[in-house]
Amino acid sequence: MAAAHAQSDIAAMADLPLEQLMQMQVTTASRYEQTALEAPAAVSVVTADDIQLFGYRTLADVLASMRGLYVSYDRSYHYLGTRGFATPGDYNTRVLLLVNGVRFNDNVYDQASIGTDFPIDLDLVERVEFVPGPGSAVYGANAFFGVINVITRDGRQLGGPQVSTEAGSHGYAKLRFSVGATDAQGSDWLIAATRSTARGADQYYPAFDAPASHQGVAHGLDYDRSTQLFARMRRDGLTLTLAHGERTKGIPTAAFSQVFNDPRSRYIDTSTRMAAEYTAQWQPTLAFTARLHAGRYQYVGDYVYDYPPVTVNRDVGTGQWWGTEWQWVSTAFAQHKLSWGLDYRRDTRIAQRNDDLDPPAQYLDTRRNGNVLGVYLQDEFALRPNLTLHTGLRWGQQSGSAGALHPRLGLVYWWDAATAVKLLHGTAYRPANAYERDYRVNLPGGVVDTTNIRSERVRTTELAVEHAPTGATRLLLTAFRSGVSDLISLDSLGHSDRLTFNNTRTVKVHGLEAEAEQRWAGGRRLRVAYGWQKARDPSTDAALTNSPRHLLKLQWSDVLHAPAGWGWNPGRYAIEAIGIGPRNTVLNARLPGHVLTHVTYSTRIADVDVSLGVYNLFNRRYSDPASFEVREDALRQDGRTYRVKLTYAF
Secondary structure (H helix, E strand, O other), rough: OHHHHHHHHHHHHHOOOOOHHHEEOOOOOOOEEOOOOOOOOOOEEHHHHHHOOOOOHHHHHHHHHHEEEEEEOOOEEEEEEEOOOOOOOOOOOEEEEEEOOOOOOOOOOOOOOOOOOOOOOHHHHEEEEEOOOHHHHHHOOOOOEEEEEEOOOOOOHHOOOEEEEEEEEEHHEEEEEEEEOOOOOOOOOOOOOOOEEEOOOOOHHHHHOOOOOOOOOEOOOEEEEEEEEEEEEOOOOEEEEEEEEEEEOOOOOOOOOOOOOOOEEEEEHHHHEEEEEEEEEEEOEEEEEEEEEEEEEEEEEEEEEOOOOEEEEEEEEEEEEEEEEEEEEEOOEEEEEEEEEEEEEEEEEEEEEEEEEOOOOEEEEEEEEEEEOOOOOEEEEEEEEEEEEEEEEEEEEEEOOOOOEEEEEEEOOOOOOOEEEEEEEEEEEEOOOOOHHOOOOOOOOOOOOOOOOOOOOOEEEEEEEEEEEOOEEEEOOOEEEEEEEEEEEEEEEOOOOEEEEEEEEEEEEEEEEEEEEOOOOOOOOEEEEEEEEEEOOOOOOOOOOOOOOOEEEEEEEEEEOOOOOOOOOOOOOEEEEEEEEOOOOOOEEEEEEEEEEEEEEEEEEEEEEEEEEEEEOOOOOOOEOOOOOOOOOOEEEEEEEEEEEEEEEE
């Protein structure tokens, strides 16, 4: 019964007319619920049904399917590109990652983890929202180019115990066990544990290959092992959440000038997040939300160097913090929806160490703590029945940086009942994080001393038109223009084995995005998204590294129909094509564009949900630009891979 109930929920989502989907509530744009058409942003949403239908394996896969976004991979971490901007090796510091509205970026590197280091299994995700553009007026730092909000599922949506297993190419295997239930007191519970491992394929790097020796192969170093634990409880306005993840990743690239092909080279990421949220309707016109959250993140990197002698160097970054958020939303004044609040975070520990293990030697030992404070006010003002003015202002300050005011303005005009025109303007900032400020290790692959680093700033203006002429059709067209000043970049400083952080340049970005979606009765669906962007340094008129001019996304899915009398559900299939235009590398080489095609098929056999996926169907050879810490200028990506997934609900 539980399995049938879960399947009926997914089928119902797939059959919803688009008119109803457009009225689905989103929370990320304004920190309170509103429909996608009402929100002062061109919000992208991927649902649990999309995740299952297209066989997404990581949060990076989900984001890569969205309009205007693209993902790069350096065999260690996944990096998100937003509207033509994706500085290699920046650890996604310019996007804010939320889970159920709570910040997930750590306080050492400000990293938004979107690959296998993201600590929540995608099977537990209800939807992912992405709001493009600067969001500092609402969220503060890191909301520079956009905000990702991952909304997790509740226990009732799983409807009982569930076990899922996966197997795939390169020794990939995954096992998840979860329980979702509601008790007699009305509490909703979800508990899940996931373990995954991948052997990985041997990787060939020409830069380490002596002529005719074939020594440039990293054997068994692309492995990936992770553990995820998740628990969530909801009752009477109170929600408690725990997420814990551990990942060990081999380093086949010999990044940061390491000895090549040494099995001791690896990264370990460990993160724990806890959050408590309380919501209450104090009055018919006044809602209140309070959150208390805490987290710990630790990075351990083992790097193998030949000084000589050959020595393991251990790099450790540890961050601990707690924080609170208070928000009020009022509709007491006619034609106004006011929201205001306070965000506070206490960084109790930010520590970075760098040591040789044998013979012992220490090169770095820094410790700091600090505070982050922000207060904000927003107003949603209905100037006329078909015209709404969105205004917002936030003051924010964190230790080591000056306070700053950031405004937001938005006009949403309803041309008619099916068409919304949105004119949006906002600013954002990003202070240097602890890694950029404190990490100074004068070793091969290390970062040497730099000048004082100023906060980055961005200003963006956007015009968007969203049109839903029928309940089955959605069209979107948006144009944007951004200016970035005091960009913080990782550079080689003219040395082959030393790096530095500096405010290097100003960047101008402008572009267009278009998206069309059509649904037909019976479950057939088509979505096409195209993005054109031009990101340049005005002083040189040169294109940025890893900045494609063109992005194309195409999705097609349909329900297979069995002949009369079969008595068996043949299931659904989905095809996704993702095209990325040519990109420059750090050394100004030009990588050709490519199109990747993925095919998935899902059905139910004897109470078991079955999903089969083929990724990079046509075995397309392609590479992503590498960062300065990698000796290769471009990194070859995986060819055709396979995955089979079985899920059984008790």
